[in-house]
Amino acid sequence: MQIKEKLNQLIAEAAHKAGIALEEPRVVEAGKPEFGDYQFNGAMPLAKTLKRNPRQIAQALVEALPQNEIIAKAEIAGPGFINLTLSAEWLAERLKEASSSERLGVGRRKEPQTVVVDYSSPNMAKQMHVGHLRSTIIGDSLANLFAFLGDEVIRQNHIGDWGTQFGMLIAYLEELGEGAEGSLHDLEEFYKAAKKRFDEDEAFADKSREYVVKLQGGDVRCLHLWEQFIDKSLGHCEEVYSKLHVKLSREDVRAESAYNDELAEIVSDLEAKGLLKQSRGAKVVFVEGEENPLIIQKSDGGYLYATTDLAAIRFRVQVLGAKRISYVVDARQAGHFKQVFAVARMAGYAPEDVELEHVSFGMMLDKSGRPFKTRDGGTVKLIELLEEAVERAKEAITQKEAYDEEELEKIAEIVGIGAVKYADLSINRESNYIFDWDRMLSLEGNTSLYQQYAYARIQSILRKYEGEIEGHVTIGDELERRLALKLLQLEDILHLAAREATPHTITAYLYDLATLFMKFYENNPILRSDVPEDLRQSRLIFAQTTARTLRLALELLGIKVLDRL
């Protein structure tokens, strides 16, 4: 149910009827309950252009509102606000409708577009660390969201599997020979050991460099070693993805190396289009307003990640048919993407109708505001962080309840991972993010556990009630009105979150919803024997729809829920 769109239409019709020129009216949710449910603030800006009193304009709009069953009350307030209150009957009927729909009344986009979401993108030379966490979590939730709203989503894991360090790594892998399998268990150690050999042994270093050339030249032996290495490294990533409940698979991997054969052609194409310049021995493209150019080919003939990124954009637009490409990459890359996008436009790889967006996010900091590191200053391996999350979840929940071992393991896994993801997704991604175990595993406030508890509590009610839920919705008090409205706002919220690529819009909504339900539930008994059956049916629908909404939205965020906690 897209409520705003319906209200906008009514206002637009009113404006038309009243002879007021109004492009795309936009109602917003009311700032306070006493202002009604929605408000339209467009009369004030119109006052100037029309040279009329804003209250008069508002008055004319209200009088011209067409007959409809949605708006129960339209009032003018202050300098010219139009406050709209929706009809309780209409809300009740729509809620009933949503409750009996599989998608809770959320429609699919009429004209689906192909969206590429580029996220996670680990480097194969090393183990995944906390730096990959935010991209993986945010990207996955956005991909889920776009897909649910009806877009054709293509996940792209642009893994770093190409470059000079792989010469060193495969040379070392070869040197170890048979026993190499075990050494690859810890990539961090493997990398360090290889680097040590590289620094200490000139012959080894030469061989490494030689292997880079061979590898890029397609030497079968080197390619084989490299594949072995990548396969193992990707296996580590998959372990993390599985633990994180992230839907990335090998099919979503399109590695940097996949574009290798196109790089020379990108250069000649840019040259043919007259964009390429020589500068200090390198081939570059100058972007207006930027001091430094984007380097396409190094003076030694090598290519850079900008080149690969351009090839990737071209591939995504021309082969995959992308109309929106979302790069979920940390904020430090803003300058890089700005230039790459600009060049992609100039070269025609991304025509005007293709949206290129850098979904940037801030750094992960510890409680004292410093970059998140281990005690001795090293990078925190992602897999270890997730294991710790599960362990901490165990402690947190056993303080409240006694579980048997098997049950505890299962619950802690869902609670712990959910807490890590929710904490990340619940803040505006642009700002830096303070990672705090205690807060994310708290049972109170805007946390995943609060949502999961609300969900489990409703499930408990639904279990106790054994009959069918099939009555009508009646809106009795103000809390029920607000709850009904909140439930029906789901689609508007999802669209907003998708358009802005802001998962925290959804978590904020969920928190509102869960607290609102708790209040409703505190005041409006459902199963108590003195509640008349028709009222009970209505309240059961509220409860059930709330639970389904919580579940749906949490699952879009990649967070699992449990019927019992």
Added chain:
RNA sequence: GCGCCAGUAGCUCAAUUGGAUAGAGCAUCAGACUUCGGAUCUGAGGGCUAGGGGUUCGACUCCUCUCUGGCGCACCA
């Protein structure tokens, strides 16, 4: 030096993209129950939105300057 981003309650975060009296949670204090799961709910205190100037009916939001912090500034990715 140039550029980008941020600065909101003691702490962690919101604020529907320029709307009405800036909202939540944590923490603090005070309440509610013979609990449909109290892992809950109700209430109180706490703010010159870093600071100055401007734009207008109206500014946390836009412009400008200053301060503070983070990050980026060509052959790594």
